[in-house]
Amino acid sequence: MFALLEDAGFKRVRATIVPGFAFRKEATRDAAEAYGVKAVLFTAQKPGQ
Amino acid sequence: MTDVALQQAEEQAPLEGVIKGEVMRMYQEVAEHPAGEFHFYHGRRAAEMFGYASDWLDRAPGGAVASFAGVGNPHLRSRLQPGEVVLDLGSGAGLDSIIAAWQVGPAGRVSGVDLNPEMRAKAQAHARAAGLTNIEFRDGRMEDIPAPDEAIDVVISNGVINLSFRKRRVIRELFRVLGAGGRIAITDIVSAKLLSQSIVNDPKLWAS
Numbered sequence: 360m361f362a363l364l365e366d367a368g369f370k371r372v373r374a375t376i377v378p379g380f381a382f383r384k385e386a387t388r389d390a391a392e393a394y395g396v397k398a399v400l401f402t403a404q405k406p407g408q
Numbered sequence: 409m410t411d412v413a414l415q416q417a418e419e420q421a422p423l424e425g426v427i428k429g430e431v432m433r434m435y436q437e438v439a440e441h442p443a444g445e446f447h448f449y450h451g452r453r454a455a456e457m458f459g460y461a462s463d464w465l466d467r468a469p470g471g472a473v474a475s476f477a478g479v480g481n482p483h484l485r486s487r488l489q490p491g492e493v494v495l496d497l498g499s500g501a502g503l504d505s506i507i508a509a510w511q512v513g514p515a516g517r518v519s520g521v522d523l524n525p526e527m528r529a530k531a532q533a534h535a536r537a538a539g540l541t542n543i544e545f546r547d548g549r550m551e552d553i554p555a556p557d558e559a560i561d562v563v564i565s566n567g568v569i570n571l572s573f574r575k576r577r578v579i580r581e582l583f584r585v586l587g588a589g590g591r592i593a594i595t596d597i598v599s600a601k602l603l604s605q606s607i608v609n610d611p612k613l614w615a616s
Contacts, residue, residue: 360569360575360579360596360598363575363576363579364579364592366576366579367576367579367580367582367583368583369583375485377458377479377480377481377595379457380457380479380480394599395599396597396598396599397597397598398479398567398595398596398597398598399480399595399596399598400480400481400482400484400485400594400595401592401593401594401595401596402485402593402594403591403592404589404591404592405583405586405587405588405589405590405591406588406589407589
């Protein structure tokens with residue numbers, strides 16, 4: 360996602376991991392952990408004039 | 409588009425349709441049965457986990473809070489100002505749009521976009537219940553956002569873009585609809601590893 364935002368032309372791209380995010384069911388949680396799944400808050404800005 | 413890319417797109421088209429249907433079904437279920445059990449936390453518990461202010465959750469219509477299915481809190485970094493025009497991509501039952509509408513005030517405007525008609529109806533009802541007149545909810549896909557070029561000041565979104573097969577196109581659409589200096593505050597799910605084909609091909613796993 361970070362790269363996609365930069366490729367599209369966005370500037371000041373920032374990514375912060377969302378603390379506390381987890382899947383509720385254990386099986387899903389384990390699979391997500393194996394794949395390094397995280398929730399992330401992305402911010403970015405379209406260049407100004 | 410190259411021949412190979414075109415062939416891949418054609419091969420994925422039926423699966424994309426199935427996944428779209430599964431996404432609509434799952435999030436409709438959250439709206440209709442908020443007390444149900446899902447892979448993800450939802451409702452007030454989830455919103456509190458992500459730092460939504462208690463007074464927002466107390467003030468918002470109960471149905472909007474109960475059906476909340478986000479993965480974080482875009483409002484922590486959205487820095488919305490009175491008078492701004494906001495797009496909520498994948499507005500669901502409307503909680504994030506309602507919070508945004510409070511922040512931009514009567515001089516601002518919020519457009520929620522969602523492909524699920526029942527979610528849009530619920531979101532509209534929640535906005536009315538909250539007494540807000542600066543919100544509208546539109547039918548639309550994130551790959552083809554129903555907004556003119558450079559019409560938006562801020563895009564917020566919560567746990568939606570990961571559901572798209574065409575993320576690059578979605579991001580380009582965000583860039584198109586934002587005006588110069590426009591901002592995004594998006595929470596979403598990312599994976600550090602490529603998902604296996606069995607996951608990619610499973611509509612239920614993709615949707616959840």
